[in-house]
Amino acid sequence: MPLVEINFDGLVGPSHNYAGLSLGNLASASHAGEVSYPRAAALQGIAKMRHNLGLGLAQGLFAPLPRPNPVLLGALGLNAVDETDPAQRRLRASAWSASSMWTANAATVSPAPDTADGRCHLTAANLVTMPHRSQEWPDTVRQLRLAFASAAHFTVHDAVPACFGDEGAANHMRMTTAHDAPGLELFVYGKTGGAFPARQHEQASRAVARLHGLNPERCLFIEQAPEAIAAGAFHNDVVAVANERVLFTHEQAFADPDGTYAAIRTRLPEAEIVVVPASAISLADAIKSYLFNAQLLTLPTGEVGLVIPLEAWETPSVRGWLDGMLASNGPIRRVLPVDVRQSMANGGGPACLRLRVVADPATVDPRFMLDEAKVALIERIVAIQWPEQIDPADIGAQSLAKTVIAARAALLDLLGLEQLS
Known part of the structure; x- marks a missing residue:
């Protein structure tokens, strides 16, 4: 059966708002309290999915999780909120968060060629470092077990115990000679002690x-550079991304860059490592522009393309380096800017919005796979049902809650996923 890389994007949910809940995420913090535009955000995400479909790539979709989350509100005793208490209002905002749109944090994925039983394994991320994200994994597992229900081809694991923080594919990369060949899996973890929390625990x-x-000889456990975390690289995918033979990384991504590159080359001699020096693009510019929070893809032509946010293309130091790279004979041959400004303003770029799964598309529940016709139907639902804007002061209003719940229900009905209600 043909194994291909499928990018599953999270559709931006109708409760998308800027509450600034993510410590260490500089973009999220800088836009806290601003008015958000859920409809525009979702349409931007849909346009990115359509863009990748147009490139000839397999594209999937995950639906937004239930928001506001009644389970979290009930567990915290917040069915009624004291509006004079900022802590209660912040916790309520967590229950409204649309952060599941960033499906790079949904799970860690190991394709069948890498695993002992020859099945694709997915482990849901527990996301325990941030309260607004720690609520996600039970509903994420429900969705993963629907999408990847074929026991002959997939195994979906619950999250690892909450004593060890796990942030999913945002701190995991895979390198290989081809998607359907055995791969080298790179697990990037952080250590605490800086201004911001290290979210991924080595254990x-x-x-x-x-x-x-996984074969221990085909795994590397790599420490993220503390200075990258302190600068706002709350996940490894803010400073590095890999695809097949290519690792695209900032010079300051890893605690021991030379040792990391040597270990990769020992296990994968075909590896091509593209290092962006800090003298060309500062760590601050890399993080602000989300250059590395990009989709590094093998196109049907065989070329490697880099799907980047417009913010990266518009950053002078980044644009200058990219122009020079394209003029060289390096492994990345195309740069493809996309507009995901609403997601970027809340701290997530193109790579945050997708989870990579190498599988035969025919083994995936077809309700989660996209084609142009289905994209057009989803786009229509969003244009009609999603709120045009949300002010953080509106969070908790019954009228907004009804709108958000009805919008998600309409989408699930369209996709035939009413059991996720």
């Missing part, structure tokens, strides 16, 4: 590798 990564039945 969570090691647990995932064991659960997936």
Whole structure:
């Protein structure tokens, strides 16, 4: 059966808002309290999916999770909120968060060629570092088990214990000679002690590798550079991204860059490592522009393309370096800017919005796979049902809650996923 890389994007939910809940995410913090535009955000995400479909790539979709989340509100005793208490209002905002749109944090994925039992394994991320994200994984697992229900081809694991923080594919990369060949899996973890929390625990990564039945000789556990975390690289995918033979990374991404590159080349001699020096693009510019939070893709032509946010293309130092790269004979041959400004303003770029799954598309529940006709139907639902804008002061209003709940229900009905209600 043909194994291909499928990018599953999270549709931006109708409760998309800027509450500034993510400590260490500089973009999220800088836009806290601003008016958000859920309809525009979702349409931008849909346009990115259509863009990738147009490139000839397999494209999937995950639906937004239930928001406001009654389970979290009930567990916190917040069915009624004291509006004079800022802590209660912030916790309520967590229950409204649309952060599941960033499906790079949904799970860690090991394709069948890498695993002992020859099945694709997915482990849901527990996301325990941030309250607004820690609520996601039970509903994420429900969706993953629908999408990847074929026991002959997939195994979906619950999240690892919450004593070890796990942030999913945002701190995991895979390198290989081809998507359907055995790969080298790179698990990137952080250590605490800086101004911002290190969200990925080494033992969570090691647990995932064991659960997936990976060959220890085909795994690397790599420490993220503390200065990258302190600068706002809250996930590794803010400073590095890999695809097949190519690792595209900032010079300051890893605690031991030379040791990391040597270990990769030892296990994968075909590796091509593209390092952007800090003298060309500062760590601050890399993080602000989300250059590395890009989709590094093998196009049907065989070329490697880089789907970047417009913010990266518009940053002078980044644009200058990219122009020079394209003029060289390097492995990345195309740069494809996309507009995901609403997601970017809340701290997530093109790579945050997708989860990579290498599988035969025919083994995936077709309700989660996209074509142009289905994209057009989803686009129409969003244009009609999603709120045009949300002021953080509106969070908690019954009228807005009814609108958000009805919008998600309309989408689930369209997709035939009413059991996720």
